[in-house]
Amino acid sequence: MQGIRTERTVITLVSAGDAGDLRTYYLRNVDHLGPWEPLRSEDYHSAAAWKDRARDFAGEALRGVAYRYVARLEDGGEIIAVANFTNVVRGVFLACHLGYSIDREMQGRNIMFEVLDALIPHVFQTYGLHRVMANYLPENARSAQLLQRLGFEVEGRARDYLKINGKWRDHVLTARIDDPDGGVRREDG
Ligand SMILES: CC(C)(COP(=O)(O)OP(=O)(O)OC[C@H]1O[C@@H](n2cnc3c(N)ncnc32)[C@H](O)[C@@H]1OP(=O)(O)O)[C@@H](O)C(=O)NCCC(=O)NCCS
Numbered sequence: 166m167q168g169i170r171t172e173r174t175v176i177t178l179v180s181a182g183d184a185g186d187l188r189t190y191y192l193r194n195v196d197h198l199g200p201w202e203p204l205r206s207e208d209y210h211s212a213a214a215w216k217d218r219a220r221d222f223a224g225e226a227l228r229g230v231a232y233r234y235v236a237r238l239e240d241g242g243e244i245i246a247v248a249n250f251t252n253v254v255r256g257v258f259l260a261c262h263l264g265y266s267i268d269r270e271m272q273g274r275n276i277m278f279e280v281l282d283a284l285i286p287h288v289f290q291t292y293g294l295h296r297v298m299a300n301y302l303p304e305n306a307r308s309a310q311l312l313q314r315l316g317f318e319v320e321g322r323a324r325d326y327l328k329i330n331g332k333w334r335d336h337v338l339t340a341r342i343d344d345p346d347g348g349v350r351r352e353d354g
Contacts, residue, residue, distance in 0.1 A: 171283045173276060175240055176248075178226050179233040183244070184219035187235065188212060190244040190268065197269035201305065204331045229253060231261075232288060236280045245271045246280050250288050250297065260296035260340075261288075272307070281315055289343040296343070300326065300336040309337065317341045 168177035179187070191198070192210055208214055225231040231251040235244045246267040253261040263285075267277040288294055299317055301308040317339040325333035 169283055169287055171279045174236045174238060174245070174280055176234050176236045176280055176284060179219060179222040179235055181216075181220040181223050183235055184215045185212070186244045187219055187247075188215040190235075190247065194266070194269055198266055200330055201266070201302065201308075202330065203328060225251075229255075229292070232292065234280075234284060236276075244268075246277055248281060248284055250284075250294075253292070253294070258296070259294050260298060261294055263297050263299040265299075277311060278314060281311070285315065285341065294343065296340050298338065298340045300338050302329065302334055303337055312339050312341075315341065 168175045170176075177183075188210060195210075222231070222233045226233065230253050231249065232253070233249045233251070234247065236246040236248070237244055246265065248263065248265040250261045250263055263281075265277060265281060267280075271277075285297060288297065297317075299308075299312055300323070301312065303322075318341070320338045320340055322335060322337055324335050326336035326338075327334060
């Protein structure tokens with residue numbers, strides 16, 4: 166399997182063949198992800214829905230409107246994390262939104278950081294983007310910490326920004342710019 170390899174993971178763009186693994190990942194993490202995601206319809210996780218969705222995701226990457234990635238610990242292993250670069254706008258903006266999650270069991274090991282630390286420069290270089298925007302619920306301390314370590318800067322707070330888990334919720338807005346002199350804030354300074 167081709168892909169981006171980090172110390173502990175192999176990361177690939179979603180293809181139609183990932184439908185089953187994506188379904189398994191999201192079903193395994195329904196409770197873990199629920200507080201941070203929109204309410205889902207009853208048939209959202211049916212095998213047919215995931216088959217269509219994975220095919221659509223692959224098509225979006227071909228059209229250059231969204232790039233969705235999955236990470237595994239080894240080729241052919243189960244999906245342990247996802248990172249979605251969506252809402253790609255070109256022209257003078259060259260920007261997109263970033264959303265991500267990691268399997269509940271894999272939290273607290275720096276793996277999400279490892280995946281995004283590899284993917285963000287890849288997305289800047291491969292697709293010629295300039296700005297990645299990531300927004301989080303004020304109480305999502307893990308997400309806040311992760312974004313800060315990845316070099317995202319807080320740009321403001323938006324009221325009633327997204328309907329999460331059934332409620333319009335304020336979000337903290339952050340962005341990372343493709344800045345050759347800036348970038349990741351590492352622990353060693
Ligand atoms: C947000 C989310 C991806 C963060 O995952 P995470 O595992 O905390 O993120 P990281 O990969 O940065 O790992 C940091 C953790 O690894 C630990 N760690 C281990 N080795 C480390 C190292 N060398 N350097 C830094 N941290 C290290 C840290 O201590 C920290 O764990 P702790 O908070 O328990 O102390 C995860 O909580 C998640 O999937 N949440 C649900 C979905 C979600 O909220 N998505 C984002 C919506 S905005």
